[in-house]
């Protein structure tokens with residue numbers, strides 16, 4: 001018993017005191033900043049996922065490879081801002097000169113303010129988004145302090161959090177899991193693959209028909225999405241902050 005207490009004292013308090021305001025390593029590639037005069041056509045030619053549109057950079061397609069900023073640092077840089085979720089697909093388009101994503105308008109009903117259960121479905125993800133989702137539950141990020149938990153059965157879930165581009169092999173399983181979640185239910189897309197198909201969007205092995213029928217309430221970009229992005233986004237829709 002004594003050795004357990006000593007180990008506990010040695011470990012100290014390991015959770016990040018406030019994951020909503022903590023600073024992060026400056027090298028972390030978070031929310032990008034596009035120069036006001038960025039040549040979007042030139043950048044688009046470089047981008048493996050064609051994330052640049054005439055309006056700006058689609059964060060739902062960006063896989064944060066950094067190629068554009070290494071080639072043209074005068075046009076685009078990545079800041080360590082991990083708060084980059086949105087409540088609509090349109091809000092993920094970052095215009096030249098824009099330094100933050102628009103505030104989210106979507107807020108869950110009040111009964112979910114302190115308790116929100118997620119059923120995670122990995123629909124052909126590479127396991128990195130899944131690992132970061134798992135990490136958001138670890139002692140460090142500790143998303144459960146806000147009442148968010150991952151449950152095994154869709155019957156116990158309030159929301160489905162999807163990772164991966166949705167392979168044809170996973171399309172039925174995803175739909176069945178969604179149908180098993182009782183109303184009211186919410187859909188959350190985590191990572192570039194889930195939001196846009198990412199690097200696999202054009203593959204014949206992908207079947208994204210599910211997303212034509214159901215609309216997500218929360219989009220969390222990244223490849224993979226960082227646990228701090230996940231935690232801050234979840235708290236935002238639960239508490240409206």
Ligand code: SF4
Nearest residue numbers: 047062063065066068
């Ligand atoms: S960092 Fe994003 S926008 Fe830039 S080249 Fe890679 S995928 Fe494209």
Ligand code: SF4
Nearest residue numbers: 125126129191193223
């Ligand atoms: S978004 Fe990136 S990290 Fe996440 S599942 Fe797809 S390839 Fe993997």
